[in-house]
Amino acid sequence: MSVETMTNYSTSSLTGSRLLAAYLGDIRIELTKITRTPAFFVPTLFFPAMFYVLFGVLMGGGDAQGALHTFVRMGVFGTMAPGLFGFGVSLAFEREYGQLIFKQALPTPPGSYLLARMLMAMLFASVIAVILIVLALTLTHAPLTPMAAVRVFFVEVLGVLPFCAIGLFVGALASGQAAPAIINIIYLPMAFLSGLWVPFQYLRIPLLQDTATLWPPFHLSQIALHAVGMESFGTMGSHICALIGVTLLFFILAVRRLSSGGLHLFGARRPGSGFRFGKLFTMGIIFVSIFLIIAGVMGGHEKVPAATSKAAAEEGAGSPVTGTRSTAAVGVAAPATTQLGDFDAGSTKVSYGLGWAPADDKWNGGKSTAVLKLTAGGAGNSKAALEVSGNVEGSAQYPFGGMNFFPNGTTDPDFSKWGYTDYSKRSSFRFWVRGDGREYMVVFVPPNPGMDAIPLMVSFTAGPEWKEINIPLRDLGSAILERVKIIQIGTPNPGPFRFEIDDVRIE
Amino acid sequence: MSGATLASLNSAVKRFGRITALDGLNLSVGRGELLALLGPNGAGKSTAINILLGLQRPDAGHAELFGMDPQEINARRRIGIMMQEVGLSPSLKPRELIRQVTNYYHSPYEVDAVIKRLSLESLAERRYGVLSGGQKRQVQLGMAICGRPELLFLDEPSVGMDVNARAALWQVIRDLVREGCSVVLTTHYLEEAEALADRVAVLDHGKLVASGTVDEIRSYVTRKTVLCKTSLATDVIRAWPEVEQLQHASGRLQIITRDAEAVLRRLLNGDAQVRDIEVLRAGLAEAFAEITSSGNGNGQEKAR
Numbered sequence: 123m124s125v126e127t128m129t130n131y132s133t134s135s136l137t138g139s140r141l142l143a144a145y146l147g148d149i150r151i152e153l154t155k156i157t158r159t160p161a162f163f164v165p166t167l168f169f170p171a172m173f174y175v176l177f178g179v180l181m182g183g184g185d186a187q188g189a190l191h192t193f194v195r196m197g198v199f200g201t202m203a204p205g206l207f208g209f210g211v212s213l214a215f216e217r218e219y220g221q222l223i224f225k226q227a228l229p230t231p232p233g234s235y236l237l238a239r240m241l242m243a244m245l246f247a248s249v250i251a252v253i254l255i256v257l258a259l260t261l262t263h264a265p266l267t268p269m270a271a272v273r274v275f276f277v278e279v280l281g282v283l284p285f286c287a288i289g290l291f292v293g294a295l296a297s298g299q300a301a302p303a304i305i306n307i308i309y310l311p312m313a314f315l316s317g318l319w320v321p322f323q324y325l326r327i328p329l330l331q332d333t334a335t336l337w338p339p340f341h342l343s344q345i346a347l348h349a350v351g352m353e354s355f356g357t358m359g360s361h362i363c364a365l366i367g368v369t370l371l372f373f374i375l376a377v378r379r380l381s382s383g384g385l386h387l388f389g390a391r392r393p394g395s396g397f398r399f400g401k402l403f404t405m406g407i408i409f410v411s412i413f414l415i416i417a418g419v420m421g422g423h424e425k426v427p428a429a430t431s432k433a434a435a436e437e438g439a440g441s442p443v444t445g446t447r448s449t450a451a452v453g454v455a456a457p458a459t460t461q462l463g464d465f466d467a468g469s470t471k472v473s474y475g476l477g478w479a480p481a482d483d484k485w486n487g488g489k490s491t492a493v494l495k496l497t498a499g500g501a502g503n504s505k506a507a508l509e510v511s512g513n514v515e516g517s518a519q520y521p522f523g524g525m526n527f528f529p530n531g532t533t534d535p536d537f538s539k540w541g542y543t544d545y546s547k548r549s550s551f552r553f554w555v556r557g558d559g560r561e562y563m564v565v566f567v568p569p570n571p572g573m574d575a576i577p578l579m580v581s582f583t584a585g586p587e588w589k590e591i592n593i594p595l596r597d598l599g600s601a602i603l604e605r606v607k608i609i610q611i612g613t614p615n616p617g618p619f620r621f622e623i624d625d626v627r628i629e
Numbered sequence: 630m631s632g633a634t635l636a637s638l639n640s641a642v643k644r645f646g647r648i649t650a651l652d653g654l655n656l657s658v659g660r661g662e663l664l665a666l667l668g669p670n671g672a673g674k675s676t677a678i679n680i681l682l683g684l685q686r687p688d689a690g691h692a693e694l695f696g697m698d699p700q701e702i703n704a705r706r707r708i709g710i711m712m713q714e715v716g717l718s719p720s721l722k723p724r725e726l727i728r729q730v731t732n733y734y735h736s737p738y739e740v741d742a743v744i745k746r747l748s749l750e751s752l753a754e755r756r757y758g759v760l761s762g763g764q765k766r767q768v769q770l771g772m773a774i775c776g777r778p779e780l781l782f783l784d785e786p787s788v789g790m791d792v793n794a795r796a797a798l799w800q801v802i803r804d805l806v807r808e809g810c811s812v813v814l815t816t817h818y819l820e821e822a823e824a825l826a827d828r829v830a831v832l833d834h835g836k837l838v839a840s841g842t843v844d845e846i847r848s849y850v851t852r853k854t855v856l857c858k859t860s861l862a863t864d865v866i867r868a869w870p871e872v873e874q875l876q877h878a879s880g881r882l883q884i885i886t887r888d889a890e891a892v893l894r895r896l897l898n899g900d901a902q903v904r905d906i907e908v909l910r911a912g913l914a915e916a917f918a919e920i921t922s923s924g925n926g927n928g929q930e931k932a933r
Binding site for chain 1: 682683684685702703705706710712714715716717718720721725728729730732733734735756776
């Protein structure tokens with residue numbers, strides 16, 4: 123190499139394109155590092171998609187609302203890992219092995235390390251979001267409009283920031299050895315406690331619901347639910363407050379911690395040559411962020427129906443609703459009538475929905491049978507009652523024989539698109555019954571049984587004399603009554619059955 | 630500030646709790662000179678370097694780099710750095726590591742030119758993580774010089790290198806100095822300082838205890854060790870006026886002396902069967918011990 127003449131750059135900074143090259147170079151290096159670390163990028167990209175296919179597609183029972191809910195939850199779950207691991211684990215290692223102090227001694231442009239890492243987390247979040255959107259649109263009937271998809275995409279990409287800040291804080295504190303374990307201890311339980319794994323409607327553990335606002339993923343998931351037009355808890359303002367507060371707090375604590383160890387992420391501390399977090403400024407940020415978090419945590423509980431469900435509810439009030447497909451999580455409000463069939467008119471029809479029909483278990487491979495027949499002479503000397511009879515065989519996974527009613531069923535051949543009804547304002551389900559002395563049950567079936575919620579089952583006995591059965595709904599929890607897709611009356615127990623029913627009401 | 634001084638510490642003091650790492654250190658690096666910074670562990674070498682790199686600030690006194698505060702990024706755009714212990718990302722390739730660093734500088738060398746100069750061609754496309762310790766040091770040297778620095782900080786550059794790699798490293802450093810680059814070198818190897826340095830500064834207890842050319846420093850280090858197997862009685866040898874210390878080490882007698890030639894003459898005269906003779910110059914640690922104990926450093930340090 124030839125002898126180079128020395129040029130004097132004594133006081134000049136890097137100018138435009140050279141400075142850009144410095145930042146871009148750092149971003150490119152981060153990207154190269156990540157693409158060569160399959161242990162990071164494979165699970166980070168693959169797990170949310172895999173869980174979505176598992177819970178949202180394969181186990182989702184084909185329900186559109188459930189698929190959308192799972193889509194949102196898995197999307198938020200997917201935004202957690204890039205920030206937590208990308209910052210937490212890598213930073214701890216790089217700090218421990220002197221890489222950060224070396225970068226600081228080099229003329230690295232201020233903040234380029236943070237910027238490059240943050241962009242990587244956002245890149246990962248956007249890839250995960252796109253994968254889930256494609257899966258949702260191709261494999262499920264999730265009612266995801268293009269605009270909603272764009273909105274949820276941005277929510278999830280920006281949603282990496284609080285997790286970047288938490289990761290940064292752990293990376294600033296923990297050793298390289300301990301960081302992965304600490305991050306996992308934060309990551310998985312926090313996802314569970316925020317209702318990302320199993321929705322609260324299903325768990326029905328009040329303590330979890332009451333403490334959910336403490337966890338950042340919960341706030342992000344509520345924003346994402348709102349973005350796709352589903353029911354959410356709390357106001358958007360409170361969630362944004364909480365997330366900004368968490369981001370600021372952990373970020374400032376991490377910066378403080380690092381700078382006490384001589385690491386200044388924004389370069390030099392001298393005024394004018396870099397950004398400096400003065401003590402007062404730091405305390406101010408901490409104060410503001412704690413205030414924001416408290417505001418967010420306190421404001422996160424109120425239930426907010428989806429924007430579209432109010433319109434649907436008004437539409438449905440007082441009149442039979444057929445074919446209305448709302449994107450709301452709560453079913454359309456039940457029509458004003460309390461009558462669900464007195465059968466005196468010689469029909470199994472109800473004033474709304476699809477009317478009573480035989481229910482068996484052929485849909486899940488069973489051989490049980492059920493027949494409905496109108497009989498003269500109902501309860502209380504009324505004109506007619508409905509006789510339900512048949513035989514239950516135990517061969518199906520969920521054996522059943524009896525009758526069912528779809529309050530918001532339609533003629534759409536795709537069962538998963540049928541709507542559901544909100545009965546949460548009603549206090550009791552009543553009917554008169556007599557029969558063969560066997561035990562039967564009333565089942566309120568949610569749209570996505572087993573995933574969103576378990577069906578509600580209440581037993582009763584059909585004796586030889588007419589008797590009124592009164593099932594108080596108040597005690598059963600509103601989560602399922604808000605979303606009733608089917609009301610079933612019958613039995614899962616093998617053997618022949620026969621009962622007569624009259625004057626069914628939900629009051 | 631004159632153009633001749635690139636970096637300086639003026640009465641720099643740095644304390645870590647009760648330990649005084651730098652105790653009013655004065656140090657300056659001129660243009661085109663290679664300054665070797667020597668001293669036992671804990672002498673304050675690393676602290677001095679860290680302050681000049683802007684990684685730490687002195688509690689008192691001040692530091693300048695190209696007439697600026699070392700924390701000014703524009704000052705650091707004129708230096709190259711090879712740190713003693715740095716774990717770089719194992720998944721990256723040397724070419725990528727060097728290219729990333731070139732991006733931080735105004736007018737860096739071409740990455741290929743750096744690779745060629747350091748003969749890294751065969752390593753450039755391998756993962757950094759699979760390189761040997763000496764190879765890693767060579768890559769780190771590439772990262773240090775790629776920005777066309779005016780001043781190069783090399784902290785123990787030859788640790789882990791084999792003899793050939795060390796010779797190549799020395800040649801690269803000599804070439805750089807000839808091209809006008811200044812170098813601050815910290816090392817444990819006296820030979821390295823001897824081979825390269827224009828000027829040597831010896832630190833102890835945070836102070837400059839000796840400074841001068843290599844020959845001047847070497848004149849401080851006069852004690853030598855004579856090893857041998859002899860049938861002469863220990864008491865007899867101890868009685869020789871040239872002998873300062875006497876001890877047994879792995880089957881041989883170890884004689885510390887300022888006049889090895891005289892001791893050898895007596896040994897050969899007194900014992901026809903004397904075997905396994907070896908004469909060693911004092912190690913650097915002993916040299917420092919000598920410089921610092923014969924000087925005025927320790928006693929006053931403790932008194933304060």
